[in-house]
Structure formats: structure tokens, C-alpha cells
Amino acid sequence: MSSRPAWRALHYSAKRRAFQPPTPYRCFSCTTRAQSKPEDERMTHFGFTNVPESEKETRVGAVFSSVAASYDRMNDLMSLGIHRLWKDHFVRSLNPGSCLPAMTADQRGWNILDIAGGTGDIAFRMLDHASNINHDMETRVTISDINAAMLAEGRKRSLDTPYYNTNRLDFVEANAEHMPHIPDASVDLYTVVFGIRNFTDKQAALNEAFRVLKPGGVFACMEFSKVDNPVLDGIYKRWNFSAIPLIGQVVAGDRDSYQYLVESIERFPSQEEFRGMIQKAGFMIPGQGFENLTGGIAAIHKGIKPIVKA
């Protein structure tokens, strides 16, 4: 267990990224502006703090560089293991490796892009599902993430899987908002799990998802969302704002990164608003477009790229 204070962890990871913070460190949850910026600079949320858009990526990068090593353990503690059930359900609902409508009976193998794939939780599940349930050994997953430290954890975990060093698994460091290295209409399934709320320009990422998917391809996102029951919401918020930063401090020696993570959950659009953004990118929405999990603590959103763009 690390006793390194959170500000030191952030300072250290920022140094590793050869970035000199433009302002002295201050608490993530403060709502005053960090420093005076030109009036016309666009602002965005970093948790409850307003920051210039140009700073958000670096700040999010510092958070994930700091939490990477403890990320998987913290996920289990913060969600009491429930994230595993959600992730299993998410993958089952997509049924990777099954026969796609455009495929003939002997054609197999999906090209999956797992955005913000971090430590590989979704990618490994999808490959396991394709192999063990659909007996498909062709499906491949590219784990794409902006953060080198998170990808390094994913690579380390992949050593214990049958996919290590095979053409079924690939790691790419990239910003989901701009992926010129991925050709148009080349992907069967685009997934993003607990990642998109950290992006600076979420609409740009959704537009990129639309561009890289094949016609008929599926966009699937699981993200923390809005709880519909006031009693559950009260308990959940209390857990988020009291327990999680404390667990972050005790287990990972980093209270402020976990304070940011819970604040970013609050800032994420409602199920209906996010569905509108998916639609705006050009996707067709199946049914109501989202499925609430555990009363809306998380939600799965889906969109389909039309065969002929409307």
C-alpha cells in the first residue's frame, strides 16, 4: 500500500509525462478557475471544476497514470464486485463472434475496437466469449486508450491470457476523438466502457465511432448514469462521495483522483441526453436506446450505423 500523498502522485505522474502544470496544484473539487485565461478560451468540466478545454486531457491523463496500478483492485472495492456482473452482461448482450447478417455461414471473425480499453477487462471478455461460446477463433480486438500506463497494465494482464502475442489482440495509444490511423468503415463493433465521460469532446468521439464503423456496425457504450429511484440515489451518492475517495486514499494513496472519478460521474449527461448525442452522430437507435443496470447506476447505450446513411 502506498502512503504517497495524492498531490505527490499527481505531480510525479505529470513529471513523467514531461508536463509542467501551468498552475500550482489545487483540490479537484474546488469550483474556482485555476488561473485567468483568455476570455475566448472554451471551458469544460473536469469533475466539478471548470478548466480550459486545452488542459482537460493532461489532467485526465494525470489521474489515470496515477491510478493505473491499483485500477482493477479499486474497481472491485468501489463497486463491491458489481462491475464484473455488468461487464459480463454487456459482453453477453453483444454476443461477439456470432454470425453477422452480412456474413456467409463459413465467414467468421469480428473486428472489434475497444476504446478507452484500459486494462483490458472488456477485450478479454469479448475474446473469451467469441472463443468459448461461439467457437470463433478469428474475432480480434484492438484495445485503444490515450494513456500509456493503463495500456501497460493491460499488456501485463494479457500475459495470462491465450491471446498474448497473437493477431487477435492489439494495443494502440490514441485519443478517441481523433483516430486517423483507423480507416473509415473498417470496424464491426465499437465498445467504450466507463471511458467516454472522461473525454473532452464526447461528440467528436461519437462522430469518430460513426466514421470507423462499417454500415450495420454496432456502437455500444456502458457508462455511469442517472439513478431513477430517489432512495437508491441517496444511498449511492453517499457511497460515491464519502466512501470512494476514502477507499482511494487508503488503498491507492490517492484521494483526489477518486474524487475526480465520482465528480465526473455526476457531470455525465442523463440517459436521454446521451442517446440524443448518439443519434446526432448519425446512429439509428434500437428500441429506447439504453438499458439501465442496477436502477440506472450504469446504463448500456447502443446505436447502429445505418446501411444507407439517412
Ligand SMILES: C[S@@+](CC[C@H](N)C(=O)[O-])C[C@H]1O[C@@H](n2cnc3c(N)ncnc32)[C@H](O)[C@@H]1O
Ligand atoms: C475508467 S477507465 C475504463 C477502463 C476500462 N474500459 C474498464 O472498464 O475497466 C477510463 C479509461 O479512459 C481512458 N481515456 C480517457 N480519455 C480518453 C480519450 N480521450 N481517448 C481514449 N481513451 C481515453 C483512460 O486513459 C482510462 O484508461
